[in-house]
Amino acid sequence: MFQSKFFAKTLRDIPKEAITKNHQLLLKGCYINQLISGVWTLNPLGLRVLKKIESIIREEINNIGGQEIFMPALQPRELWGRSGRWEKMDPPLFKFKDRHDKWLTLGSTHEEVVTDLAAQYVKSYKDLPLALYQIQNKFRNEMRSSGGLLRVREFVMKDLYSFHINKEDLDQYYEKAKQAYLEIYKRCSLKVIPVEASSGTIGGNCSHEFMVLSGSGEDKIAVCEKCNWGANSEILKGKYFCPHCGRELQAASSIEAGHIFKLGAIYSEKMGLSFMDADGKQKPVIMGCYGIGVGRLMAIIVECLSDEKGIVWPKSVAPFDVHLLCLDTKDKDINKKTTEIYNNLIEAGFDVLFDDRDESASVKLKDADLIGIPTRLVISQKTGNKVEYKERANSKIELLSADEISQKLKREA
Ligand SMILES: [Zn+2]
Structure with missing residues (x-):
């Protein structure tokens, strides 16, 4: 590519509100351009990096049996009524009516759509396990959007959903997905710490966040500085010691780089996703879900891998060799x-x-x-x-x- 013809004009001056490194450097380097608060165009440089990250994610998720699909962003209220989340989502959904007076949302996640989809095809234990994923745009009605690509209202996300006959099968797959996630971060040259987390409005009884230590992070975790073991910062209300090496845990700023959930039967029970087991009994399908924000990962790489002069891309995701x-x-x-x-x-x-x-x-x-x-x-x-x-x-x-x-x-x- 000849740079004289390339759609990339670097900037020397950027707005004062650009405080985080990813915001400053991606803007200066002409990777991204803001349309409105929290809504960004990816210029050619930015899109090149995003596609590289996408293909790393795709390879690792294909490796654990994920089958790629593409679900719509536009979703009917009716589905969200069945899961009970139309009013509950946090951050809230974008909602509007079509010309037939029907309520629609631009999906912030796809548990409803994918559970409804699976319910139309999964009938027997022979149809399970199943893992479906997509790389697709999500929308979140955030109160404030800041930090460049870290907190946005529209973004590309990889979301994987897994379906199982029982909890043990989910537990096994969840471990595999966790390993695949660790491989994705490693290939992006990021050091992450998996931390048990709260499940928020996604639900389920067990979830892990993958945290990257970074001064610009909004989240606090409790971390062992010796062996990098981490835990939810709630435990820091008291003194707490690392279970591996016995050191006292310290609070550290971090950014969430991914979140995985054991959903269990909460969606399948509400939305009628069941299967006939080998014993002839009808049972609810046990589910897991696994998300990574792709643009967010790009932002985190910049937060972690840059110096005073600019970005230092790892080869695996660089826009050019x-x-x-x-x-x-x-x-x-x-x-x-x-x-x-x-x-x-x-x-x-x-x-x-x-x-x-x-x-x-x-x-x-x-x-x-x-x-x-x-x-x-x-x-x-x-x-x-x-x-x-x-x-x-x-x-x-x-x-x-x-x-x-x-x-x-x-x-x-
Ligand atoms: Zn330790």
């Missing part, structure tokens, strides 16, 4: 050499952003640090026959030949 900077675009030879290297990298399968803009070296270097692509290559009159190689995550600069560059990139891909 390589940022190729030509610092002397007016020099024909340099330009030709850079274009050759660009073409070779593209041919070798790398995703390259080629800064061919008519801008000063300092603007280009600043933008490269801000945007945060993992590998930066610089070609200028100064680099002569060589190419300057630098990784965003460290300060080491090497001068390498074009061949050495492609070998090094291939090794590290």
Whole structure:
């Protein structure tokens, strides 16, 4: 991609209300653009990252037997009446009437729709277990939206729902889902602490939140600084010690990066999802649900992986593999050499952003640090026959030949 034609204009000045790192850096780097409070456009850079995160999530959820579907955002009041949540949801639902005077909502979650869907197909124990998921837009009528992509009113979420013949089968799957979640965070270079949590208006009797330690976090958890074991901060009302190593737990700011629930039979009983068991008896289906906000994960990665100059994307989710900077675009030879290297990298399968803009070296270097692509290559009159190689995550600069560059990139891909 030629940066001179790329839909990305970095900003030097951003609004004062941008306090969190993800808000500041994603805005400055032209990853996102705000339409109204808590409602964001993903520009090409932002969408590239989101799609990378989505595909990591998709792979891990497919690995535990999830089957992808796509449910509508538009949902009838009638379904929410059956679950009893039309009035109860917190944050509240967006509600409005269609031209036939029927109440509708833009779903903030899909337990109602998916339970109703499963009820139309699941009849026997032979149809279970079943795991359905989607990556789809959700809507929340938040009182205040702030913090960039951390607290929003419309967002992309992966929501997985599992259906089982009994509690033991749910317990087993829940553990698998927990492991899949840990794998997702690991692949995004995030350290999370699973913490037992309250189930809120989703319901059920057991749930875990995956917390990332971060100064900008709104939540407090109790954490052991030695072994990273964590618990709900409610226990901090007294002195509490880590069950693994005996250290006293400390309060720490954290951000929720995902939430999983054992729902049990609460939705299936209310909404008529039952099956005929092997013993010939009709029983309610036992359910679990598992959510990750995809844009939120992107925000959390920025909160955790950035420095004073900008974002430091892990390779797994970076918008491009390589940022190729030509610092002397007016020099024909340099330009030709850079274009050759660009073409070779593209041919070798790398995703390259080629800064061919008519801008000063300092603007280009600043933008490269801000945007945060993992590998930066610089070609200028100064680099002569060589190419300057630098990784965003460290300060080491090497001068390498074009061949050495492609070998090094291939090794590290
Ligand atoms: Zn400990």
